[in-house]
Amino acid sequence: MYLTKEEERIYNGEYGEILEVAMNLLVSLGDIYGAERLVEISSA
Numbered sequence: 082m083y084l085t086k087e088e089e090r091i092y093n094g095e096y097g098e099i100l101e102v103a104m105n106l107l108v109s110l111g112d113i114y115g116a117e118r119l120v121e122i123s124s125a
Contacts, residue, residue: 082111083118 084092092108094101107119 082108082116084108088119 091104
């Protein structure tokens with residue numbers, strides 16, 4: 082999965098363990114579902 086430089090820093094734990102765990106979960110789910118990249122959500 083493609084990650085931006087900022088997303089890579091989060092994935093590598095540069096912003097703390099909690100965000101690292103969350104990003105690892107998102108990347109794992111993205112890999113399972115064949116996602117090419119993360120998509121920013123501005124409102125839901």
